[in-house]
Amino acid sequence: MDRSPPARAVWTGSIVFGLVSVPCRLYLATAERAVRLREIHKADSSPIRHKRVCEAEGREVPTEDVGRGYELSDGRLVPLTTEDLDHLPLPTRHQLQVLGFVPVGDVDPISYSKAYYVGPANAAAEKPYTLLVTALARSDALAVCRVTIRTRERLAVLRPSHGVLVVQQLLWPDEVRDPGDLAPVAPVTEREMELAELLMREMVGVDQSELHDQYREALEQLVDAKVAGGQIEDPPQPEPVVDLMAALEESVRAARRG
Structure with missing residues (x-):
């Protein structure tokens, strides 16, 4: 925190x-501690800058001259000041x-x-x-x-x-979307359910104060590798579960060892 x-x-x-x-x-x-990447021109890696341009005049408008407006159904814009909104x-x-x-x-x-x-x-x-x-x-x-x-x-x-x-x-x-038909209909056995609940009990509790966003660290490793002209290896990905019972039993044993 x-x-x-x-x-x-x-x-x-x-x-x-x-x-x-x-x-x-x-x-x-x-x-939020988001890592923000800059937009660049792919040809020469120069930074890209966005400008506020008036559609009617075709010229850049300074920030102090930019206001807000409400767009009507016919496309007309009604100017609204900060005092109006207040x-x-x-x-x-x-x-x-x-x-x-x-x-x-x-x-x-x-x-x-x-x-x-x-x-x-x-x-x-x-x-x-x-x-x-x-x-x-x-x-x-x-x-x-x-x-x-x-x-x-x-x-x-x-x-x-x-x-x-x-x-x-x-x-x-x-603003909340309906999940539709995403819910699977595959049946599970009582033994599989017992093992899943046992695994949940073995894995109870998470010290969230010890957790942090690893994206920045991974990005820094990638940047260091690119600067040095090298590459980094992708982390290993979990194998698809073939035998659910075996995977559950091994997960319980691993959680107990941990």
Whole structure:
């Protein structure tokens, strides 16, 4: 876990449930450590730069002259300023509206999106904040909410984590795709099921604090090899399972040795 504290608040408003209002601020709870590759011209490896070009004038536009607009069905663009967007007739711009409370298991994790830490905005908010985080933890429940952050209204849940509240954005139901006919129909035997459950018990527990993204290390090895004019070998790939029972039994033995 990254031990650096959250940066400045990205949203200021109030949690509203019933007649209770808790002034709060939201802070980004995560920081992705993605490795970003530059776009280059294949012919000479020069970097590629993207320019903002006005379609009507055919010339590059400086950043300070770039605005935003809403495209109508007939293709016309309606200019919208930051002040316009700040006056949207939308209560959730400054309210995290609690719609109700549901058991944790009622929300499919496939819907989870970006997470934010919630902090009380002032001393008066500390007591109702503590009450809400404690009540959620005791009841093993989630508060389903609506909130607008930046330019999008989102469904979200409020949940307790290590004594603080977390707002976890959710995808809207129509943003989650149906799996269709991906589920296999191959039968399994009772013995195979017993071995699978035994293997799960032998492999219980993962110390996530010891894990890290290995992509950067692999990329650095690849770059070093290319600079030196050499190559790196692909890591070994697992063999396809031919005998499921034998693979399960050997996996159990290996887990016990480990």
